[in-house]
Amino acid sequence: MITFDHVTFTYTDAERPTLQHVDLHIPEGELCVVVGETGTGKSTLLRAINGLVPHFSGGTLAGTVTVDGRTTKENRPRDLADVVGFVGQNPLASFVTETVEDELAYTMENLGVPPDAMRRRVEDAVDLLGLQDLRNRSLRALSGGQQQRVAIGAVLTASPRLLVLDEPTSALDPAAAEEVLSALARLVHDLGLTVVMAEHRLERVVPFADRIILVPGGGASLVTGAPEAIMQTSSVAPPLVELGRLVGWDPLPLSVRDARRMSAPLRERLAPMTPPQRPAPLTPTADRAPAASVQNLMVSYGPVVALDGVDLTIMPGEVLALMGRNGSGKSTLLNTLSGVRRPTRGAVMVEGRNPQSFRAADLVRHVGLVPQDPGLLLYGESVGAECDTADKTSALPVGTTWRTLDRVLPGMPTDRHPRDLSEGQRLALALAIVVAPSPALLLLDEPTRGLDYPSKDRLVHVLRALAQDGHAIVLATHDVELAARVADRAVVLADGQVITDGPARQVVCHSPIFAPQVAKVLAPEEWLTVDEVRQALGEVVPV
Amino acid sequence: MTRSAVPRRRSLHPVAWWVWAAGLAICAMRTNNPFLLALIGVVACVVVSARRSSAPWSRSITFFLRVGVLVIVIRIAIEILFGQRGVPGHVLFTLPEVPLPSWAAAVSIGGPVTLESILDAFVLGLQLAVILLCFGAANSLASPYRLLRSLPAVLYETGVAVTVALSFAPELVQSIGIVRQARRQRGIATTGLRGMRGVAVPVLESALDRSLQLATSMDARGYGRRVSVGSTSRRLASSATIGGLLLMAVGIYGVIDGGSLLGLGLPIIAVAAVLCGLGLAVGGRRTARSRYRPDPWRQPEWMVAGSGLVALVTMSVAHALDVPGLIVSFSPLAFPTVPLLPVVGILLALVPAIAAPNPNLVAGSAPDGGTEAGEPGAVTPRRYRDPVDADLTGVPT
Numbered sequence: 001m002i003t004f005d006h007v008t009f010t011y012t013d014a015e016r017p018t019l020q021h022v023d024l025h026i027p028e029g030e031l032c033v034v035v036g037e038t039g040t041g042k043s044t045l046l047r048a049i050n051g052l053v054p055h056f057s058g059g060t061l062a063g064t065v066t067v068d069g070r071t072t073k074e075n076r077p078r079d080l081a082d083v084v085g086f087v088g089q090n091p092l093a094s095f096v097t098e099t100v101e102d103e104l105a106y107t108m109e110n111l112g113v114p115p116d117a118m119r120r121r122v123e124d125a126v127d128l129l130g131l132q133d134l135r136n137r138s139l140r141a142l143s144g145g146q147q148q149r150v151a152i153g154a155v156l157t158a159s160p161r162l163l164v165l166d167e168p169t170s171a172l173d174p175a176a177a178e179e180v181l182s183a184l185a186r187l188v189h190d191l192g193l194t195v196v197m198a199e200h201r202l203e204r205v206v207p208f209a210d211r212i213i214l215v216p217g218g219g220a221s222l223v224t225g226a227p228e229a230i231m232q233t234s235s236v237a238p239p240l241v242e243l244g245r246l247v248g249w250d251p252l253p254l255s256v257r258d259a260r261r262m263s264a265p266l267r268e269r270l271a272p273m274t275p276p277q278r279p280a281p282l283t284p285t286a287d288r289a290p291a292a293s294v295q296n297l298m299v300s301y302g303p304v305v306a307l308d309g310v311d312l313t314i315m316p317g318e319v320l321a322l323m324g325r326n327g328s329g330k331s332t333l334l335n336t337l338s339g340v341r342r343p344t345r346g347a348v349m350v351e352g353r354n355p356q357s358f359r360a361a362d363l364v365r366h367v368g369l370v371p372q373d374p375g376l377l378l379y380g381e382s383v384g385a386e387c388d389t390a391d392k393t394s395a396l397p398v399g400t401t402w403r404t405l406d407r408v409l410p411g412m413p414t415d416r417h418p419r420d421l422s423e424g425q426r427l428a429l430a431l432a433i434v435v436a437p438s439p440a441l442l443l444l445d446e447p448t449r450g451l452d453y454p455s456k457d458r459l460v461h462v463l464r465a466l467a468q469d470g471h472a473i474v475l476a477t478h479d480v481e482l483a484a485r486v487a488d489r490a491v492v493l494a495d496g497q498v499i500t501d502g503p504a505r506q507v508v509c510h511s512p513i514f515a516p517q518v519a520k521v522l523a524p525e526e527w528l529t530v531d532e533v534r535q536a537l538g539e540v541v542p543v
Numbered sequence: 544m545t546r547s548a549v550p551r552r553r554s555l556h557p558v559a560w561w562v563w564a565a566g567l568a569i570c571a572m573r574t575n576n577p578f579l580l581a582l583i584g585v586v587a588c589v590v591v592s593a594r595r596s597s598a599p600w601s602r603s604i605t606f607f608l609r610v611g612v613l614v615i616v617i618r619i620a621i622e623i624l625f626g627q628r629g630v631p632g633h634v635l636f637t638l639p640e641v642p643l644p645s646w647a648a649a650v651s652i653g654g655p656v657t658l659e660s661i662l663d664a665f666v667l668g669l670q671l672a673v674i675l676l677c678f679g680a681a682n683s684l685a686s687p688y689r690l691l692r693s694l695p696a697v698l699y700e701t702g703v704a705v706t707v708a709l710s711f712a713p714e715l716v717q718s719i720g721i722v723r724q725a726r727r728q729r730g731i732a733t734t735g736l737r738g739m740r741g742v743a744v745p746v747l748e749s750a751l752d753r754s755l756q757l758a759t760s761m762d763a764r765g766y767g768r769r770v771s772v773g774s775t776s777r778r779l780a781s782s783a784t785i786g787g788l789l790l791m792a793v794g795i796y797g798v799i800d801g802g803s804l805l806g807l808g809l810p811i812i813a814v815a816a817v818l819c820g821l822g823l824a825v826g827g828r829r830t831a832r833s834r835y836r837p838d839p840w841r842q843p844e845w846m847v848a849g850s851g852l853v854a855l856v857t858m859s860v861a862h863a864l865d866v867p868g869l870i871v872s873f874s875p876l877a878f879p880t881v882p883l884l885p886v887v888g889i890l891l892a893l894v895p896a897i898a899a900p901n902p903n904l905v906a907g908s909a910p911d912g913g914t915e916a917g918e919p920g921a922v923t924p925r926r927y928r929d930p931v932d933a934d935l936t937g938v939p940t
Contacts, residue, residue, distance in 0.1 A: 056759055081765030093753050094760030096703065098688050105835030110765035112831035119836070155764065340724045364730035376725040379744045393731050419748070433729065 001162060001194045002026040002049055007063035009044060009053060018044045020219045022063070026196065026211070028161070031188045033209040033227075034198040035236050037452040039422045040217025042198040043089075046164050049196065050084035051077045068161055082111055085155025087165045091147040092140070100142075100150050101135045107158040118157075125153040129183050144326045145176025149183060156187070163187070165197040169204055170449050173325050173478045174513050177204050184208070200452055203238035203481060203517050206231070207255040228252050236453045239481055240517040242530045246537075259521045266533075267522055273536045275527045278488045280503060282315040289352065291316045291472035292337055292367070292441045297346035299332050299496075306332040308496040310346075314472045316440065319463060321487035321504060322476040323514055329496040330476035331372070334443045337474065338369040351440050364394045368439040372446045374430030378418040383429060386418060394437040405432035408462050424455030435466065442466065444475040448482050460486050484508055484516035484528040504528075553900045554596065557685030558693055559844040560895075564681035566851025567892055570858045570885070571673040572799050574869045575666050578881045582889050584611075584673045587680040590895050595683050596902035607679025611672030618668030623656050626664070632657030632874055662873040693838060696827030697780070703766070707757065714753070718746050768831060776825050784822030790815035798859075846898035850891050857888025 004024035010017040018041040026032055034042045047053040051072035054061040065072045068083045077086070085107075088094050097103045104125055108118045126132055129149045134142060142150065148168055155163065168184070169177035185208050187193045199205045206212075212230040214223040223230060228251050231241045240259055244252045247266055253259035284290045292314045299307040307329045314320055322330050335341040336348055339355030348355060350367050358366060371377065380386035387401040394401075405412055409428035418426060427447060435442065444463075448456055456479075463486050467473055477483055483490060483504060490507035492500040492514070500507050508514045509526045518527055527533055564587070571583050588604070595601040623638070628651050638653035687709060691702040722745045731741060761767075794815050797808025861869060861884045871879035 050763055052759055052763060056762060077759075077762045078765045078768050081763060081768070084763070086760075086763040088756060088760055088763075090756060093756040096757070096761055096764070096766075097706070102688075102692075102835065107764040109832050109835055110768060112768075112833045115833060115835065115837075118833065122835070158765070335724070338728060340727065360727050361730045363727070369728045371721075371725055371728075375748075376722060376745060377729055379741055379748075390729070393729060437730070 001028040001030075001068060002196070003064075003066045004048070005064045005066070007048065007061065007065060009048060009059060009061045011057065011059040014059070016219065019048070020221070022222055024213070024222060024224065026194065028194050029188065029192045030194055030210045031185070031208055032194075032196045032211045032213055033202075033205050034196065034213045034215060035202060035230075035234065036215030036217060037236060037454060038200075038424055038450065040215045042215050043166055045213075045215060046166055046196065046198055047086075048072065049162070049164050050080045050086050051075060052086070078110075081107060081160075082158055083161055085152075085158060085160035085163045087148075087151045087155060087163070087168065089166045090171075091151035094151060095139045095147075095154075098138060099135075100131060100137055100139060103139060103150060103154045104131075104135075104157050107155060111158055113158075121157045121159065125157045128156070128186070129153045130179075143176065144172050145179050148172065148176070148180050152180070152183065160193075162194045162196070165195070167199055167450070168197055170200055171446075174204075174480060176326060177201075177478075181205065181208055200236075200450065201238075201479070202236060203240060206238055206241070209254075227254050238517065239530050240521065243518055243521065243533060246530060246534055256517060256520045259517075263521050267525065270522065270525060270527065270533070270536060275505065275525065275532055276535070278503065278505065282318065284313060284315065288315070290314060290349075291318075292348075292350045294333075294337070294343075294349070295347045297333075297336065297348060298344045299329075299336055299341060300344045306496050307336070310493075310496070310498055312491065312498065312501070314441065314474060316470045316472050317467050319467045319473045319475070319486055319488050321483035321490045322474055322493065323478070323480075323483060323490060324493035326478075328493040330493055331445055332496075333493070334369060334445055334474065334476055337441065338367050338443055339363060340369070361393065361395065364434075364437040364439060366439055367441040367443065368434035368437070369443040370427070370430050370434050370445065370447060372449065374426045375418065377430045377433060378426065380418060382415050382417055383412055383421070384414040386429060386433065390433040390436060396436060401432055401436040404436040405429060408432050408435070409458065422455075423450040424452070424458070427451065427455070427459070431462070435471075438471075440470075440472060442471050442473045444473070444477075446477055446479075447475060448477065448479045456482060480508060480514050481516050481529075483514070484519065485531075490514075554686065554689065554838075554902050555594075555684070555847060555895075555899045556693070556838040556840050556844045557687075557690035559840070559847040560685040561681050561690070562848035563851030563892065563895060564677045564684075566853075566855040567680075567889075568674045568677035569799060570854050570889060571670055571677065573858050573862060574885065575670055576868055576871050576879050576881070577666050577669055578879065579869075579885055579889065580666070580669050580673045582886065583892075584676050586889055586892050587673075587676050589893060590899075591680045591683050593896040594899045594901060596686075598686060600687060601683045604676075604679045604683040607675050607682070611675050611679075614672045614675065615665060615668035618671070619661060619664045622660055622664035625650060625652060626654075626656065626660045627651075628654045630657065630660065630874065632659040633876065634658075635661070659874040659876055662876075666871075666873075689838060692834070695823035696832055697823050699832060700767070703761075711750075711753075715746065715750060718749050722746050722749075776828065780822045780826035782822075783818050784826065787815045787818030787820075787822055790818060843898050843900060847895040850894040850898070854888040854892040857891075858885050861885050861888075 002024070004022045007019055007022040008017050009019040022045070034045060036042050044053055047057065048061070048065050049067060051065070053059065055072070055076050067080060070080065070083065072080070095103055096106050101122065104122045105118055108121065113121070126135060129152060131149060131153060134146060134150070139147065139150065152163070152165070152168075163184070165184075168180055172180065181204060184195055184197075188195055197205070206227055209227045211224065212227050212234075214230055214234055216223065216235070231237055231252055231254065232245070234241075237245070240254070240256065241252060244259065249259070249262050253262055282288065290313045294310055294312050297307055297310040298305065310333065322333065324330055332341065336343055337350065337355065339350070339358060342356060353366075355363065355367055378386055380389055383405075384402070387405060388398075390396070390401040391398055405428065408431055409425065412425060412428065418429065421429065447459060451459065460482070463473055463475075475483075475487070487504040490500070490502065490504040491498055492507065492511070500511075505526050505528060508516060508528070509519045509523065515523075516528055518529055518533065522533075567583050567587060571580055574580065591604050595604070634655045634657055637655045640654045641652040643650060643652065688706060691706055694702045719742060722742050726741060790811055794808050794811035797811060861882060864884075866882045866884055868880040868882040869885065
């Protein structure tokens with residue numbers, strides 16, 4: 001279906017090629033997952049399939065890419081639109097029309113499909129992807145999972161033989177991700193479609209994959225193979241695989257179900273041990289003031305209530321994971337805590353004061369927010385300039401931000417433009433800028449979007465260190481594995497109300513949606529991470 | 544198909560609304576009788592209130608109403624300050640006169656203000672306000688997106704550009720809000736020249752980003768696929784279109800002015816329309832596009848467009864018959880007569896209030912856009928992806 005024949009691709013002005021001597025063959029009817037660390041060229045590989053690279057990106061491509069017998073040299077992306085359906089990272093940015101139904105028909109209109117065929121195919125896509133209730137709605141009013149499904153439907157109606165998706169689930173909550181992935185699996189199994197997707201959250205996609213393409217980066221050649229084989233040695237691997245490698249399971253389990261079946265001996269061995277307990281949530285006393293608190297907080301946008309009677313106290317040194325569906329009010333709570341949004345009712349206190357009463361320059365010493373898109377905080381010409389500005393605006397001694405950055409992520413290039421940094425580097429820079437004035441309350445909105453496993457590891461260490469220094473940290477996240485590793489306490493929001501608030505271990509282990517993979521395998525014992533299991537087993541020989 | 548059991552919300556063909564509104568607007572251009580003008584305005588408002596949907600653009604009528612009032616006020620104010628002097632009439636009050644040098648003799652500031660001149664100014668302002676109101680009515684009744692969809696194939700690409708621009712503006716406003724918040728988080732002022740630069744750079748960067756992503760997606764989805772056609776037909780298409788447009792301008796002038804061109808206005812417009820249609824049809828062959836569920840043109844469309852045209856025709860007939868009261872003068876001061884024929888014609892333009900399908904009545908389909916899309920908080924950010932815009936609006940996931 002797809003053949004890469006000796007493909008080498010170099011972006012204009014780049015020093016070395018992003019793809020080097022790539023030989024790849026993807027047969028029909030497979031679900032392929034492209035994995036690798038950030039910046040290794042996964043997106044470039046995906047975009048080369050339908051010719052967006054190089055027709056749209058510029059740069060030089062040597063070798064040939066053939067899709068369904070057509071080369072990208074002779075066919076532009078628009079000419080391949082009937083064979084390849086391409087869904088980019090941000091579905092909302094890719095929508096052309098206004099309503100769901102028009103969007104579903106858009107590709108077909110361009111291809112000149114006859115009207116009655118269009119009608120039929122739109123109905124089929126609506127049924128396949130479960131869009132019945134959405135067909136007349138405005139695209140902008142949909143949730144993330146719904147948007148992703150519409151984006152898939154919109155390319156599917158052109159009946160392509162091949163779907164290419166760039167990180168289809170990274171912005172989604174666990175339930176919505178499940179929804180999208182099962183729709184994709186159905187397309188592969190029922191229609192024999194070929195699907196190629198890149199994804200960082202391997203724990204979500206690996207169980208569905210027929211084949212994995214590992215992009216090691218640094219000019220090394222691609223490794224292609226069955227998931228079991230690749231995962232034995234891959235540098236990026238979901239927790240389940242790490243657990244399997246640790247214990248020496250063979251064949252390596254890829255789904256929770258497989259692992260669960262093999263885990264009886266391990267569970268027996270772990271039975272006498274108890275998972276390490278994180279400190280119990282603190283309570284405020286006379287000499288221990290909370291870092292922040294909200295009381296009976298209500299926030300509404302016009303008629304829509306985003307937060308409804310929320311009570312929360314956050315102590316210094318605490319890491320709190322805020323979880324819940326897209327649209328459950330997580331970001332609104334962060335915005336309210338950071339003084340951006342005025343509560344409709346109720347009180348917000350940060351270090352005993354209403355965050356809205358701080359002057360902009362003082363605010364940074366009390367509360368800092370790293371937004372979902374860290375790039376929003378960055379507008380300087382270079383990393384160095386960015387650090388200098390931060391020192392100046394926060395009235396810090398010269399070099400403070402730079403030193404903080406060096407602690408968060410050593411070896412950042414000073415002269416690089418912030419837009420040319422990788423996701424991980426950008427997050428590190430934004431984090432350093434926010435942390436440098438040492439705010440008592442640190443808020444992070446969905447910090448792991450687009451991060452690979454090594455960057456995530458680093459983030460976990462940095463956050464734990466910051467908590468030990470006495471910062472109170474609140475992170476809103478869909479990433480259950482991150483929450484399991486870093487949080488002391490977990491709060492689940494639904495429909496703007498707190499439905500659970502307690503020690504992270506108990507909260508996530510008892511939820512089928514928010515439980516990390518290790519907890520699912522080892523239930524009912526409350527183990528959260530591979531590291532905990534590793535420590536418990538010591539350096540003992542595999543079971 | 545199971546869906547067909549649920550009636551699809553039927554919205555009237557946007558072109559029908561525009562024809563109706565244009566008919567009324569041209570009527571308003573051809574009379575200065577304040578009663579007729581007021582009647583036209585009332586008819587437009589009644590139809591809008593009866594048949595507008597809950598979409599965001601439906602509220603634009605209030606905007607046009609306000610602009611209309613403003614136009615009248617400004618017109619009267621200008622008349623009071625700079626109006627023509629020396630015309631006999633009932634003096635209401637006298638403003639102190641400002642002496643101007645002799646080379647500016649044509650302009651006068653201040654002086655006696657007469658009732659007649661104010662009435663004249665009011666009627667001129669009212670005429671403009673009613674014309675604006677007619678366009679406002681069309682805007683409120685017809686979805687701009689659906690109107691663009693009914694553009695001929697050759698103009699399709701322009702249409703897409705306009706659609707994208709339409710959806711882009713509110714996003715720009717949103718992203719300015721987000722960036723300002725983020726900068727406050729960094730302890731940076733967001734006002735003043737430096738602050739503006741700091742806001743503008745990230746906003747433009749994200750705008751650029753979005754355009755690139757959109758362009759990528761459009762290309763990957765087959766936008767701009769072409770069929771090659773010969774140069775003869777291309778030349779034929781462009782000359783027919785340009786010639787048609789020129790004739791159209793002449794014809795419209797003839798219709799509006801009435802006196803000139805010996806009543807040839809309508810026939811010239813007809814010829815021009817045929818030429819334009821030919822040009823667009825030939826030009827459209829270059830794109831191999833097809834159209835998904837084009838808006839049908841059925842009886843309600845005929846009724847709506849027809850009622851606007853009937854109003855226009857009665858007005859033209861009244862002109863041809865020299866019915867008194869179409870063009871009134873307030874010097875000498877006199878109560879204008881109200882001619883019956885145009886009144887009947889204008890009242891017929893009320894037909895759409897009943898004949899057009901009611902967009903709010905149909906069960907089984909949520910109103911699109913509107914409240915959810917134009918999300919009240921405005922600062923609730925697309926990229927900051929929180930809120931409220933999604934699951935809270937009550938549609939089950």
